[in-house]
Amino acid sequence: MRFGFLLCGVLACAPLAAQDAKKEIQKYQQMIAEGSPVELFELEGEALWKKPQGPKSVSLEKCDLGQGPGALKGAYARLPRYFKDADRVMDLETRLLHCMTTLQGRSRDEATKRVFGNENQPSEMEYLSAYVAAQSRGAKLAAGTAHPKEKEAFELGKALFFHRAGGWDMSCASCHGEEGKRIRMQDLPVLSKREFARPIMATWPAYRVSNSQFKTMQWRINDCYRQMRYPEPNFASDATIALNTFLTVTAAGEPYRGPGTKR
Amino acid sequence: MKPGFLFALLAFPGILIAQNPADVQKVLQRDFHARGQATMDRVVQDGVQRVCTESNDRPPAELAKQMEADQLKTIAFPQGSLIGDWKNGERIAQNGRGLQWTDPAGAAAGGSCYNCHQLSPQEDSHGTLGPSLLRFGATRGTGPEMQRYVYGKIYNAKAYNLCSQMPRLGTTGTLTSEQIKDLVGLLLDPASPVNK
Numbered sequence: 220m221r222f223g224f225l226l227c228g229v230l231a232c233a234p235l236a237a238q239d240a241k242k243e244i245q246k247y248q249q250m251i252a253e254g255s256p257v258e259l260f261e262l263e264g265e266a267l268w269k270k271p272q273g274p275k276s277v278s279l280e281k282c283d284l285g286q287g288p289g290a291l292k293g294a295y296a297r298l299p300r301y302f303k304d305a306d307r308v309m310d311l312e313t314r315l316l317h318c319m320t321t322l323q324g325r326s327r328d329e330a331t332k333r334v335f336g337n338e339n340q341p342s343e344m345e346y347l348s349a350y351v352a353a354q355s356r357g358a359k360l361a362a363g364t365a366h367p368k369e370k371e372a373f374e375l376g377k378a379l380f381f382h383r384a385g386g387w388d389m390s391c392a393s394c395h396g397e398e399g400k401r402i403r404m405q406d407l408p409v410l411s412k413r414e415f416a417r418p419i420m421a422t423w424p425a426y427r428v429s430n431s432q433f434k435t436m437q438w439r440i441n442d443c444y445r446q447m448r449y450p451e452p453n454f455a456s457d458a459t460i461a462l463n464t465f466l467t468v469t470a471a472g473e474p475y476r477g478p479g480t481k482r
Numbered sequence: 483m484k485p486g487f488l489f490a491l492l493a494f495p496g497i498l499i500a501q502n503p504a505d506v507q508k509v510l511q512r513d514f515h516a517r518g519q520a521t522m523d524r525v526v527q528d529g530v531q532r533v534c535t536e537s538n539d540r541p542p543a544e545l546a547k548q549m550e551a552d553q554l555k556t557i558a559f560p561q562g563s564l565i566g567d568w569k570n571g572e573r574i575a576q577n578g579r580g581l582q583w584t585d586p587a588g589a590a591a592g593g594s595c596y597n598c599h600q601l602s603p604q605e606d607s608h609g610t611l612g613p614s615l616l617r618f619g620a621t622r623g624t625g626p627e628m629q630r631y632v633y634g635k636i637y638n639a640k641a642y643n644l645c646s647q648m649p650r651l652g653t654t655g656t657l658t659s660e661q662i663k664d665l666v667g668l669l670l671d672p673a674s675p676v677n678k
Contacts, residue, residue: 375509378501381538383531384510386524386581386656387649388640390535394611402597402609448581448649449510450520456513 255480257349257426260341260433264350267343273323282318284311284351293358295351296475299372299464300363308363308372310463311351312344312437313455334454335438338431345433348424348478355475360420362467369464372457376465379458380411386448391462393447405482410466420470422479429482436463503527503535520583530640539645546644553641556653557634564629564666571668572675575601580656591656593636593665598648601668602675612648619670620677632666 268279284294285302299310305317312334319330336342363369380391394402395410408415424435440459444452452459501509510525530549533541541549577592579585596605598612622628635642637652651657657665668674 375501375506378503378506379509381535382503382506382510383535384507384525384527386520386654388531388534389647389649393647397611400609400611402611403607405609407611444514445520445582445584448520448524450514450522450524451517451583453513453515458509458513461509 255426255428257353257433257478257480260346260349260426260478261353262350263341264346264348264353267346268350273319273325275322275324277323279315279318279322279347281322282315284314291351291354293355295355296358297361297363299369299460299467301366301368306368307457308366308368308460308464310436310455310460311348312435313460315344315347315351316455331454335435335441336432341433344437345424345435348435349433352424352475352478356477358475360417360467360470360473360475362464362471364468364471372461372464373468375457376461376463377411379462380465384449385444389447391443391447411469413469416466416470417473420467421473421475422477422481425477425479425481427481433478434481503532518583519581519585519587530644534645537645541644550641550644553638553644553650553653554634556650557637557641558652558659559630559633560659560663564633564663565624565670566660566663566665566667568664568667568671568674568676570661571664571666572602574657574661574665575668576605581654590661593651593657593661594649595665603678604675615669615676617677619672619674624670624672629666629670632669633662636662636665 271278281288283289283302283304284291285297285300286292286294295311298314299308301308302314302317307313309317316327316330319325320327333342334344336345364373380395383390383393390396392411394400394407398409398415400407408419410416410419423439424433426433437454437459440462441452441454444450507525507527511522514522514525516522527535530553533545533549574593575595578594578597579589580591580594585591595601596608598609600608600610600614600616601618603616618632619628631642635648636657638650639646639648640650649656652659652662668676671677
């Protein structure tokens with residue numbers, strides 16, 4: 220690449236170099252997808268799903284993710300959605316937490332002690348998310364939009380997306396608001412637009428090669444707010460679910476093909 | 483359709499915000515918690531954040547002018563040359579830490595400059611959210627006025643463009659005056675790789 224610079228000068232070659240870099244990144248992304256350990260997380264998640272836990276010593280097999288107790292096929296693709304029993308819009312992790320506290324009789328404190336894992340030990344939420352999401356492969360994303368609370372969540376999510384605050388005056392749109400931009404070498408999808416939201420939302424949760432960890436959407440939102448210099452969002456809070464609703468509804472119709480593999 | 487709804491539609495075509503910023507702020511106060519140095523006062527919008535949110539980053543010109551002048555007053559310009567050590571400036575530009583709940587309070591922060599800007603040509607891994615600053619001093623000059631502009635822009639970007647996406651690195655205490663001078667050096671010093 221240096222040689223190329225010398226041959227045709229900095230100005231003429233800059234776009235070419237950028238194209239080369241983009242191609243290299245695409246090649247790399249394809250490569251990591253082929254060798255992804257996502258399946259291992261799915262298997263571990265299945266074991267956890269079926270394992271009796273908590274004071275009631277029951278598994279999550281009767282957990283209702285919106286399609287009836289234990290019905291997993293296509294369930295993830297229809298989240299977030301309104302749940303009558305909780306009178307709340309819930310995303311996958313929030314609903315899993317609900318099942319842990321109601322079905323298994325676990326305390327919220329205990330069940331949320333370790334919602335995000337690390338490279339040595341993934342979290343229960345991460346394994347379970349991998350397993351449940353995988354049962355939606357091929358199903359079109361169709362988060363709830365009919366119930367008034369679903370509409371409310373969408374509107375709040377949109378407002379949060381454009382709301383500027385925090386130590387550095389940022390909104391989500393500060394980075395995800397303009398086409399063709401990057402942070403360092405990372406492309407930034409304009410997530411308020413359908414064509415950009417679709418491929419992204421169809422591949423979360425995801426395995427991240429750069430830190431060898433499986434990550435959930437709750438983590439993704441949490442880590443954006445960390446970098447935006449905000450305080451920390453509460454796990455499974457209405458604000459995080461609203462943002463997830465806004466993004467998933469914006470991506471509606473895209474066939475789910477996760478859990479994905481990211482750089 | 484309520485009149486307010488229609489107004490929002492006309493004012494910001496394509497982006498319709500049903501919740502007003504005050505309501506969103508209440509949600510943030512309810513659904514977020516302090517962690518480390520990231521305290522809850524950060525979700526309370528100041529005037530700049532509120533006006534930029536309300537106007538979708540397109541504030542009325544008169545109001546913007548007045549608020550930019552107020553922001554300019556927050557900048558403490560040091561005496562003498564503002565061109566510090568560009569080598570140290572390069573390290574500060576590379577460093578993306580500071581103000582996050584994972585960063586130890588009191589530890590020196592970076593400017594996160596390469597996240598958004600191209601600076602030294604040797605660094606290929608640069609963002610594009612902000613304009614390229616390659617050869618900044620070589621093309622714009624290095625006189626006292628330019629030094630003052632660059633120092634002020636890094637210290638408080640909102641004094642020059644109210645709804646800029648660039649953080650107010652001095653006003654927020656992210657960077658010290660010495661660190662900002664080193665960044666001015668990186669941009670303006672003829673010996674800096676930015677200008678080679």
